Amino acid sequence: MGGSSDSDSHDGYLTSEYNSSNSLFSLNTGNSYSSASLDRATLDCQDSVFFDNHKSSLLSTEVPRFISNDPLHLPITLNYKRDNADPTYTNGKVNKFMIVLIGLPATGKSTISSHLIQCLKNNPLTNSLRCKVFNAGKIRRQISCATISKPLLLSNTSSEDLFNPKNNDKKETYARITLQKLFHEINNDECDVGIFDATNSTIERRRFIFEEVCSFNTDELSSFNLVPIILQVSCFNRSFIKYNIHNKSFNEDYLDKPYELAIKDFAKRLKHYYSQFTPFSLDEFNQIHRYISQHEEIDTSLFFFNVINAGVVEPHSLNQSHYPSTCGKQIRDTIMVIENFINHYSQMFGFEYIEAVKLFFESFGNSSEETLTTLDSVVNDKFFDDLQSLIESNGFA
Numbered sequence: 001m002g003g004s005s006d007s008d009s010h011d012g013y014l015t016s017e018y019n020s021s022n023s024l025f026s027l028n029t030g031n032s033y034s035s036a037s038l039d040r041a042t043l044d045c046q047d048s049v050f051f052d053n054h055k056s057s058l059l060s061t062e063v064p065r066f067i068s069n070d071p072l073h074l075p076i077t078l079n080y081k082r083d084n085a086d087p088t089y090t091n092g093k094v095n096k097f098m099i100v101l102i103g104l105p106a107t108g109k110s111t112i113s114s115h116l117i118q119c120l121k122n123n124p125l126t127n128s129l130r131c132k133v134f135n136a137g138k139i140r141r142q143i144s145c146a147t148i149s150k151p152l153l154l155s156n157t158s159s160e161d162l163f164n165p166k167n168n169d170k171k172e173t174y175a176r177i178t179l180q181k182l183f184h185e186i187n188n189d190e191c192d193v194g195i196f197d198a199t200n201s202t203i204e205r206r207r208f209i210f211e212e213v214c215s216f217n218t219d220e221l222s223s224f225n226l227v228p229i230i231l232q233v234s235c236f237n238r239s240f241i242k243y244n245i246h247n248k249s250f251n252e253d254y255l256d257k258p259y260e261l262a263i264k265d266f267a268k269r270l271k272h273y274y275s276q277f278t279p280f281s282l283d284e285f286n287q288i289h290r291y292i293s294q295h296e297e298i299d300t301s302l303f304f305f306n307v308i309n310a311g312v313v314e315p316h317s318l319n320q321s322h323y324p325s326t327c328g329k330q331i332r333d334t335i336m337v338i339e340n341f342i343n344h345y346s347q348m349f350g351f352e353y354i355e356a357v358k359l360f361f362e363s364f365g366n367s368s369e370e371t372l373t374t375l376d377s378v379v380n381d382k383f384f385d386d387l388q389s390l391i392e393s394n395g396f397a
């Protein structure tokens, strides 16, 4: 089968280890490392209301920082009614959690987020937490559809390729709007765990996010404190990536687009991302922790977890936990549940995923021979070598 040609072993299956020659990256801690057309009818009702109410500010290229006197962020009266809730406080504010995802497209960020939510919901220690994913791609599609009132043009065919680095400003705008939405719902006590689902692939973006978190936490008028958790999702295995790209070609960006066009477009998108991506490192973790501690003038918490190749590769010392000097039970319990999820991801979900990948390449699932030929013609050894060169030219061999 052509699908097993890239990096598969003698038994026709996946060989890529994080340090193998066909890995797209190597895992060292310094520079280390480790996913149109949308019918308006598919817009989430709540999201379109949020968009309509804040249309002018959301579409302005100058997206404001979190400002407490903005009507969008007016403080709310604390109304902490969750069953079994054991709120603990930081600086007199109720703790809530923000999970910042980092990872190239099609590494599994959205899928792993839904698995994490499942896990938090199933654990008695965390089942009262209201979790929500804030996906920048979804917000982009909603705003694009709402703005242009017609099907979203593919990045490839559009005169303006959103994912080309020269259009980074637009991408940043969507990300900032998504972040504002997360803050807004946290501040309104509509959510306890906000997952910021974007690639967050540059140091500049991450710096911006943590500046915003600090502004949120130091805002005297807000009743809540965000405990930041960084979750980096990495995938080096070529077969995994190929399978994920195949599945990405069915997402909302490509609803009415032919398979080949979708695969080519997504492959192009990936190249743009690989040319700019900087993995999150321990150095960056320490810098951010220093920044937050200085800014908030307290010994703040910061956590960093990794899922590599669906949990099959141990993150070793990459994971980092920085508990505040006085840390309440709620933070400890929640982090413990997340840590447990990370440590057992392969058993809980990863192996099942790997079986699905294996099945896909053995039988090509329900896909036709044409699908296989098309996928191989785009996502092949040369494509992966190009990605490798791009990431190397970006300083991350």
Ligand SMILES: Nc1ncnc2c1ncn2[C@@H]1O[C@H](COP(=O)(O)OP(=O)(O)O)[C@@H](O)[C@H]1O
Pocket: 035, 103, 104, 105, 106, 107, 108, 109, 110, 111, 112, 243, 244, 245, 247, 248, 310, 349, 350, 353
């Ligand atoms: N851990 C996983 N478990 C199950 N399926 C996965 C996993 N990771 C990736 N996939 C598959 O790959 C596709 C792309 O993953 P996705 O979560 O959308 O990536 P990202 O959010 O990083 O762009 C998914 O639709 C799913 O089919």
Ligand SMILES: O=P(O)(O)OC[C@H]1O[C@@](CO)(OP(=O)(O)O)[C@@H](O)[C@@H]1O
Pocket: 035, 105, 106, 110, 135, 136, 137, 138, 140, 171, 172, 175, 197, 198, 199, 200, 201
């Ligand atoms: O702004 P960044 O961090 O690149 O992340 C958002 C982008 O990530 C993507 C990458 O493909 O997410 P998703 O696959 O979840 O839809 C784009 O759709 C989205 O516009």
